[in-house]
Amino acid sequence: MTREIAVVAFAQTDHRRTSEELSEVEMLMPVLHEVLDRTGLKTSDIGFTCSGSSDYLAGRAFSFTLALDGVGAWPPISESHVEMDGAWALYEAWTKLLTGDADTALVYSYGKSSPGSVRDVLTRQLDPYYLAPLWPDSVALAALQAQALIDEGYTDEPALAAVAARSRADAQTNSHAQLRGSVPHGDYVVRPLRTGDCPPIGDGAAAVILAAGERARELCERPAWIRGIDHRIEAHSLGVRELTDSPSTRLAAEKAGAFERPVDTAELHAPFTSQEVVLRKALRLDDGVRVNPSGGALAANPIMAAGLIRIGEAAARIHRGESDRALAHATSGPCLQQNLVAVLEGEPRHDQ
Amino acid sequence: MTSEPVAVVGIGQTRHVAARRDVSMAGMVREAAQRALVDAELTWADIDAVVIGKAPDFFEGVMMPELYLADALGAVGKPMLRVHTAGSVGGSTALVATNLVRSRVHVTVLTLAYEKQSESNAMWGLSLPIPFQQPLLAGAGGFFAPHVRAYMRRSGAPDTVGSLVAYKDRRNALLNPYAHLHEHDITLEKVQASPMLWDPIRYSETCPSSDGAVAMILTDRAGAARSPRRPAWLHGGAMRSEPTLFAGKDAVSPQAGRDCAADVYRQAGIADPRRDIDAVEMYVPFSWYEPMWLENLGFAAEGEGWKLTEAGVTELDGDLPVNMSGGVLSTNPIGASGMIRFAEAALQVRGLAGEHQVDGARRVLGHAYGGGSQFFSMWLVGSEPPTS
Numbered sequence: 001m002t003r004e005i006a007v008v009a010f011a012q013t014d015h016r017r018t019s020e021e022l023s024e025v026e027m028l029m030p031v032l033h034e035v036l037d038r039t040g041l042k043t044s045d046i047g048f049t050c051s052g053s054s055d056y057l058a059g060r061a062f063s064f065t066l067a068l069d070g071v072g073a074w075p076p077i078s079e080s081h082v083e084m085d086g087a088w089a090l091y092e093a094w095t096k097l098l099t100g101d102a103d104t105a106l107v108y109s110y111g112k113s114s115p116g117s118v119r120d121v122l123t124r125q126l127d128p129y130y131l132a133p134l135w136p137d138s139v140a141l142a143a144l145q146a147q148a149l150i151d152e153g154y155t156d157e158p159a160l161a162a163v164a165a166r167s168r169a170d171a172q173t174n175s176h177a178q179l180r181g182s183v184p185h186g187d188y189v190v191r192p193l194r195t196g197d198c199p200p201i202g203d204g205a206a207a208v209i210l211a212a213g214e215r216a217r218e219l220c221e222r223p224a225w226i227r228g229i230d231h232r233i234e235a236h237s238l239g240v241r242e243l244t245d246s247p248s249t250r251l252a253a254e255k256a257g258a259f260e261r262p263v264d265t266a267e268l269h270a271p272f273t274s275q276e277v278v279l280r281k282a283l284r285l286d287d288g289v290r291v292n293p294s295g296g297a298l299a300a301n302p303i304m305a306a307g308l309i310r311i312g313e314a315a316a317r318i319h320r321g322e323s324d325r326a327l328a329h330a331t332s333g334p335c336l337q338q339n340l341v342a343v344l345e346g347e348p349r350h351d352q
Numbered sequence: 353m354t355s356e357p358v359a360v361v362g363i364g365q366t367r368h369v370a371a372r373r374d375v376s377m378a379g380m381v382r383e384a385a386q387r388a389l390v391d392a393e394l395t396w397a398d399i400d401a402v403v404i405g406k407a408p409d410f411f412e413g414v415m416m417p418e419l420y421l422a423d424a425l426g427a428v429g430k431p432m433l434r435v436h437t438a439g440s441v442g443g444s445t446a447l448v449a450t451n452l453v454r455s456r457v458h459v460t461v462l463t464l465a466y467e468k469q470s471e472s473n474a475m476w477g478l479s480l481p482i483p484f485q486q487p488l489l490a491g492a493g494g495f496f497a498p499h500v501r502a503y504m505r506r507s508g509a510p511d512t513v514g515s516l517v518a519y520k521d522r523r524n525a526l527l528n529p530y531a532h533l534h535e536h537d538i539t540l541e542k543v544q545a546s547p548m549l550w551d552p553i554r555y556s557e558t559c560p561s562s563d564g565a566v567a568m569i570l571t572d573r574a575g576a577a578r579s580p581r582r583p584a585w586l587h588g589g590a591m592r593s594e595p596t597l598f599a600g601k602d603a604v605s606p607q608a609g610r611d612c613a614a615d616v617y618r619q620a621g622i623a624d625p626r627r628d629i630d631a632v633e634m635y636v637p638f639s640w641y642e643p644m645w646l647e648n649l650g651f652a653a654e655g656e657g658w659k660l661t662e663a664g665v666t667e668l669d670g671d672l673p674v675n676m677s678g679g680v681l682s683t684n685p686i687g688a689s690g691m692i693r694f695a696e697a698a699l700q701v702r703g704l705a706g707e708h709q710v711d712g713a714r715r716v717l718g719h720a721y722g723g724g725s726q727f728f729s730m731w732l733v734g735s736e737p738p739t740s
Binding site: 002049054055056060061062064065066068069073074075076077078079080081082083084088091092095096098099100101121122124125126127128129132230231232233234235236237247248251332333334337338 | 451724
């Protein structure tokens with residue numbers, strides 16, 4: 001039989017526009033301490049550690065090696081790293097726990113966008129022969145997608161503005177968020193996207209602890225059980241994709257069992273307002289589902305961590321008893337090229 | 353609950369060279385993947401997931417290149433993971449892929465690692481100055497040379513041992529059509545007369561800079577039963593990491609390497625590696641790392657590794673052949689180098705290593721390391737399925 005695995009703890013930084021006074025290790029370390037403190041575990045108690053980060057944000061090769069200083073990897077630890085958002089590090093850790101090799105896993109990710117121009121940096125992600133030489137930036141590509149949605153009647157600019165307003169209003173109760181409350185929708189950055197349709201640029205880190213079976217129950221009063229998790233990638237070239245849909249999200253959700261029963265909450269990694277429209281459609285979320293109560297990526301979008309934060313936020317709501325079945329989503333690549341969906345559940349509460 | 357046994361049923365690699373100007377990155381990785389599929393007699397449709405690994409993105413100037421490579425690797429509509437654990441990444445990538453099968457999440461997985469180093473200059477790509485951090489100096493050689501010197505002082509090994517390793521590995525490479533360096537006129541004297549780069553490491557004792565890719569198809573027990581050729585079976589696999597620099601670190605024989613090997617041996621039921629393991633593909637980017645790793649991996653007592661090398665034990669026809677393929681000293685597409693070790697170990701137990709086949713190789717260790725001797729990944733593969 002399959003092992004049951006749960007998110008038992010989550011911690012994140014206060015995400016900020018810049019953290020130039022901190023190294024990545026200094027930014028990460030308090031989060032690692034906090035997530036361990038929540039469970040009472042020490043580094044040496046953890047069976048497997050897995051992280052996600054990007055050398056291109058750090059501006060140097062092998063940048064993740066120094067993060068190990070923050071973990072305190074001595075005596076040596078069983079450890080791995082993906083050059084992906086931390087949500088995929090969590091996926092790797094989930095498979096590791098499924099094998100039975102380990103009962104607990106520490107997953108973390110971090111990114112500092114402040115040292116460079118992240119719009120330009122992300123162009124280095126594109127096809128190096130045909131696309132990257134043109135430097136189409138991340139906002140421009142998202143704007144193409146947004147315009148396609150408007151052209152096909154899936155949304156309009158006022159509806160996008162409403163997504164932005166709802167996200168930042170919800171973020172008012174999220175002390176970690178970077179953009180909170182009433183934020184002006186602003187001028188066009190790239191038509192039809194205005195400042196308010198775009199995520200804030202910032203630095204941040206997040207960490208999660210996973211545990212299997214009884215160990216999860218020992219470490220957390222109400223574990224957020226991972227009922228399913230799956231991820232899928234689409235073609236890279238925007239020219240061969242249907243940008244108003246996200247078949248990879250839908251397929252991942254199917255494989256994760258998201259459509260078996262309705263969820264009450266969804267934390268979607270939609271850095272642009274228009275991408276929430278695409279994801280809602282792909283995931284068949286109706287108005288009864290609470291979408292991004294944390295404020296989502298429109299309130300804080302530390303690249304490489306923002307996807308893991310969605311899983312952490314969804315799990316934390318289950319921990320607090322505010323959700324019974326939540327969907328968490330993470331994305332990577334231009335215009336939602338790669339997507340991960342996790343379905344988390346809490347056990348029935350005694351007061352019900 | 354026991355995990356699903358894992359078999360290697362397909363292996364493919366490119367002919368590694370200094371510069372593959374004839375193909376794009378996508379073309380190069382697809383070439384290796386296609387060869388692995390042909391070996392396994394499978395098609396792209398048989399692949400459930402793709403796990404890709406490579407070393408720093410700066411080497412080619414593409415951030416998270418797996419996004420762009422999804423099409424070339426038939427990954428569209430499938431899960432795709434990208435691993436990066438420094439020089440050990442090729443090994444780690446294979447191990448992440450094994451866990452997808454071991455956990456029964458997927459049945460058949462394509463795993464692949466590559467580097468196209470001709471796109472940039474790897475040595476300087478590794479040497480970006482970072483404020484308030486110890487510089488790596490001029491590439492990896494500058495970092496590792498003092499550790500080699502420390503080993504020589506500690507073990508009392510004669511100065512010639514490094515050249516013996518290089519001479520052996522470069523001759524082994526002559527038997528491997530996929531190896532980058534084919535130095536048909538190599539002599540021991542030429543190795544010993546080559547220029548000193550990072551004292552005590554000479555030019556001929558260092559790895560080349562290569563373009564290349566390697567791919568493997570991993571599958572479960574039922575998949576192995578359908579395999580047209582003999583599979584290699586996973587008997588043990590592990591990763592260990594320790595920080596780059598800290599007081600008390602043993603840079604010559606890191607604890608993480610010892611722990612990693614011990615974990616693999618425990619899983620595989622290896623009591624005495626020198627007796628129970630038939631051959632080793634280990635990550636030797638600078639010649640002296642052969643005796644150093646022989647000790648770290650438990651094939652020789654501390655300070656005794658160089659004696660195995662000197663006595664010819666690690667030659668292709670020796671008692672414990674090491675780097676039959678020619679090793680990293682003959683082929684080094686950095687991100688792929690670890691997986692090439694793993695794949696060569698699997699080729700040996702499948703009996704498909706061609707001219708560099710070790711007769712009767714039943715259990716072979718594949719080894720990779722990276723960073724400042726801090727990341728280790730290893731697997732032990734066998735010709736027979738695991739008993740437990």
